[in-house]
Amino acid sequence: MTVGAIDMVPSLHSGLLVGGQKSVAGSAIGGLPETQELLNFCAAKTILPETETIAIQDINHAFERMEKADVKYRFVIDMASLGRGS
Structure with missing residues (x-):
């Protein structure tokens, strides 16, 4: 999986994807499982x-x-501060 924007994606022969029913996916931010994994990592490392x-x-x-x-x-x-006046 590719997360985030990258300039160039290296060329890929589609034959490499057919064996084992692989796929290529992309996301600008990742999905819920990836986000949760990141939050768990940050909590464990106090980041x-x-x-x-x-x-x-x-x-x-x-x-x-x-x-x-x-x-x-x-x-x-x-x-x-939403309840405070200006």
Whole structure:
């Protein structure tokens, strides 16, 4: 299985796929089993995401930063900020 975008896929002789009823598949993100396997691996190795938490009121500023490529981590919106006024 190929996950993610790659520039060039090496040539493949279809005869290699016929024996044993093999197939080639691709996915931009992988399926549920692959995602669960990745999450289990990260939990076992204590691998945590690197994020920057923002209030919903700061979403426009966050978007401007994203457009300027001034973002080091993924933005995560603090859902508790939804109930707060501006």
